[in-house]
Amino acid sequence: IVLPHGGPFLRDSWQYDPIVQFLANRGYAVLQPQFRGSTGYGRTFVESGYGQWGRKMQDDLDDGMDWLVRSGKVDAKRVCVMGGSYGGYAALWGAIRNPDRYRCAVSYAGVSDLVAQLRDNRKSFSATRYFRQWRAKVAGEGKIDLAAVSPISFAAQLRVPVFIAHGEADGTVSAKQSHAMVAALTKAKADVTSVF
Secondary structure, three states, X not given: OEOOOOOOOOOOOOOOOHHXXXXXXXXXXXXXXXXXXXXXXXXXXXXXXXOOOOOHHHHXXXXXXXXXXXXXXXXXXXXXXXXXXXHHHHHHHHHHHOOOOOOEEEEEOOOOOHHHHHHHHHHHOOOHHHHHHHHHHHHOOOOOOHHHHOHHHHHHHOOOOEEEEOOOOOOOOXXXXXXXXXXHHHHOOOOEEEEO
């Protein structure tokens, strides 16, 4: 299981993680990649993730999986991608962007529409300048087309089973994100299971 952390400008730390332990207890190997943008590796490493949602940050997940396959520790045909919040976004985008790489995807409280997420985030910042700083981290200084890296824009391209879970009272990523993604996948006749 490739398990990217949320944030994305956070990191996994060396501590007990109930999700990792649950998966390991059932026999799964779990990779928790510290992709570019993760904190704890210096400012340059964090800033290298700005504007890289769905792009180089996603490449880092693929590189981590490839490294495990080359090491002989995992079978490339038996890999799933799973995560929450940003990690849920990375799981959905990974399964859509690389349909031959992952057998399945799990997104809990994941972002599916970056344009809508930024619009919703605007309300949670106390000052406009803080929102502008956050938007620059997501879209980058060159202002990439966020729809071009939003899973909802490519729902019809999903070819693997996906499980989507979301709490209706989520204050960080609106459950509307997952409802819209489930509706788009259902319309595309994708193999989707959801729990709200």
